Amino acid sequence: MKLTKSSCFPACPGPVVTIVLDGVGISPREDGDAVKAARTPNLDRYMASYPMTKLLAHGTAVGMPSDEDMGNSEVGHNAFGAGRVFAQGAKLVAESISSGHLWQGQAWHDVIATAKQGGTLHFLGLFSDGNVHSHIDHLKAMIEQAKQAGVAKVRLHILLDGRDVGETSALDYVDPFEAYLDGLRSTDFDVAIASGGGRMQITMDRYEADWSMVKRGWDIHVLGLGRQFASAHEAIETFRNETNVIDQDLPGFVIAKDGKPLGTIVDGDAVVFFNFRGDRAIEISRAFIEEQFSPFERGPLPKVTYAGMMQYDGDTKLPPRFLVEPPTIDRTLGEYLAKNGISQYAISETQKFGHVTYFWNGNRSGKFDEASETYVEIPSDVVPFEQRPWMKCAEITDALIAAVRSGKYQYLRVNYANGDMVGHTGNFEAAVTAMQGLDLQLARLIPVILEMNGTAIITADHGNADEMYELDKKGNVTRNAEGRTKAKTSHTLNPVPFVLISRENPGYQLRQDLPKAGLSNVAATILNLLGFDAPEAYDPSLIEAQ
Numbered sequence: 001m002k003l004t005k006s007s008c009f010p011a012c013p014g015p016v017v018t019i020v021l022d023g024v025g026i027s028p029r030e031d032g033d034a035v036k037a038a039r040t041p042n043l044d045r046y047m048a049s050y051p052m053t054k055l056l057a058h059g060t061a062v063g064m065p066s067d068e069d070m071g072n073s074e075v076g077h078n079a080f081g082a083g084r085v086f087a088q089g090a091k092l093v094a095e096s097i098s099s100g101h102l103w104q105g106q107a108w109h110d111v112i113a114t115a116k117q118g119g120t121l122h123f124l125g126l127f128s129d130g131n132v133h134s135h136i137d138h139l140k141a142m143i144e145q146a147k148q149a150g151v152a153k154v155r156l157h158i159l160l161d162g163r164d165v166g167e168t169s170a171l172d173y174v175d176p177f178e179a180y181l182d183g184l185r186s187t188d189f190d191v192a193i194a195s196g197g198g199r200m201q202i203t204m205d206r207y208e209a210d211w212s213m214v215k216r217g218w219d220i221h222v223l224g225l226g227r228q229f230a231s232a233h234e235a236i237e238t239f240r241n242e243t244n245v246i247d248q249d250l251p252g253f254v255i256a257k258d259g260k261p262l263g264t265i266v267d268g269d270a271v272v273f274f275n276f277r278g279d280r281a282i283e284i285s286r287a288f289i290e291e292q293f294s295p296f297e298r299g300p301l302p303k304v305t306y307a308g309m310m311q312y313d314g315d316t317k318l319p320p321r322f323l324v325e326p327p328t329i330d331r332t333l334g335e336y337l338a339k340n341g342i343s344q345y346a347i348s349e350t351q352k353f354g355h356v357t358y359f360w361n362g363n364r365s366g367k368f369d370e371a372s373e374t375y376v377e378i379p380s381d382v383v384p385f386e387q388r389p390w391m392k393c394a395e396i397t398d399a400l401i402a403a404v405r406s407g408k409y410q411y412l413r414v415n416y417a418n419g420d421m422v423g424h425t426g427n428f429e430a431a432v433t434a435m436q437g438l439d440l441q442l443a444r445l446i447p448v449i450l451e452m453n454g455t456a457i458i459t460a461d462h463g464n465a466d467e468m469y470e471l472d473k474k475g476n477v478t479r480n481a482e483g484r485t486k487a488k489t490s491h492t493l494n495p496v497p498f499v500l501i502s503r504e505n506p507g508y509q510l511r512q513d514l515p516k517a518g519l520s521n522v523a524a525t526i527l528n529l530l531g532f533d534a535p536e537a538y539d540p541s542l543i544e545a546q
């Protein structure tokens with residue numbers, strides 16, 4: 001993995017810093033765009049006075065099945081870190097199902113064999129067609145295949161989305177699904193929803209930001225401990241009336257008959273966690289798998305056959321049993337730098353820490369080289385982010401500035417979570433404040449990088465805060481009879497900025513002949529800035545020598 005010194009690009013005399021503004025895209029309209037509405041004089045100035053282009057950050061440009069698929073942090077950071085586009089989980093699972101490959105694997109065999117010995121087969125995961133963490137079609141295909149294979153009893157534990165799909169769309173999925181289950185049910189096939197709750201309330205925590213979420217999910221799904229309802233529909237309607245929260249924040253519920261939960265998880269059962277994306281799948285998988293487990297009081301661990309849709313962590317091999325082989329993301333930028341003696345520094349707050357480490361390094365949680373890599377996590381607040389839209393951007397900047405000034409690192413990367421995490425709340429004013437907070441930090445950081453003779457790249461992994469109102473099919477903001485907009489909590493299909501900031505006359509310019517450039521072109525650019533040629537098969541660099 002030896003890199004060759006570039007004959008056209010001298011190494012930047014100072015550090016090269018990639019600044020990922022998570023969830024900050026470039027929208028073609030003004031309406032509902034918190035990025036444009038925010039007063040961000042510094043970002044505006046950088047964009048206007050330094051070389052800038054737009055990068056594709058969604059769809060096939062990041063390995064998703066189609067160009068209707070929005071981008072997300074996993075595919076975005078994978079593309080940044082790998083310098084190439086790999087077919088991603090969404091695509092690999094869909095292909096494995098349509099080719100029938102999934103049903104031939106050992107993991108599926110184990111799951112079916114367990115259920116046929118009398119255990120219940122449980123499917124647990126994010127219940128929508130968002131295609132960021134999961135897709136409801138994958139779930140349906142598995143239920144049908146289980147029925148065909150002669151499984152007698154299936155229970156579903158549904159995590160309501162409202163973050164990758166409309167913020168109050170849960171019933172658009174639940175109601176037709178109940179009708180679908182009615183059609184499947186027969187005397188020898190018993191299938192029902194057994195539990196559920198909002199994805200930001202139960203089960204889908206990530207990066208150990210808040211284990212209590214996972215505990216609440218465990219109690220609901222496994223132990224059947226929680227408020228009881230006759231159906232998911234009833235639970236959703238009741239909680240909406242009582243709490244007025246959007247789907248992702250709905251409390252957990254247990255479906256019960258005569259006071260008895262319909263589907264607790266017990267010895268001899270099989271459990272399939274059907275999300276393909278790993279960040280929010282790791283903690284619940286650990287809870288099912290680890291014999292020694294301290295994050296929360298689980299009670300006796302039920303002896304189940306547990307399978308993930310994919311293997312979520314390539315380093316820790318978690319979980320050991322999985323249905324679809326994850327993409328083999330090899331020869332990442334991080335690995336090249338580590339093996340060529342370039343010191344690296346990665347920083348974010350908890351909510352995005354794994355994005356600049358684990359996703360960036362091709363879904364591996366470990367370092368390539370302890371000695372030359374430093375990873376810093378600033379603990380995130382555990383509050384609704386519309387209440388603290390500045391999040392930890394100031395603290396991250398404090399640490400990053402110190403790292404830049406230290407002169408110890410040749411390559412640094414940071415993820416600022418604000419545009420995305422606040423964008424997901426659907427709160428326009430908070431998203432505007434998030435952007436303004438971020439702008440203040442850029443005004444602190446960029447001058448230090450320049451002072452150190454460094455180069456800064458400002459970019460993003462996908463859009464979010466750039467579209468805070470729901471759009472109709474034509475791309476116009478939807479308004480009801482009173483002219484009110486509906487909040488949009490999901491990512492967008494918009495491109496993202498790429499701004500290259502360095503001292504005068506750096507000796508290179510942005511290429512103009514890459515109209516389809518995307519996130520995967522950034523890695524080669526970074527290598528050029530560090531004075532290396534990009535390795536074989538990396539997507540082309542965005543710069544050329546002058």
Ligand SMILES: O=C(O)[C@@H](CO)OP(=O)(O)O
Binds near residue numbers: 071
């Ligand atoms: O919060 C998340 O899990 C996703 C949206 O589902 O966002 P991101 O891809 O930005 O992490």
Ligand SMILES: [Mn+2]
Binds near residue numbers: 462
């Ligand atoms: Mn993101």
Ligand SMILES: [Mn+2]
Binds near residue numbers: 023420421424464
């Ligand atoms: Mn997001």
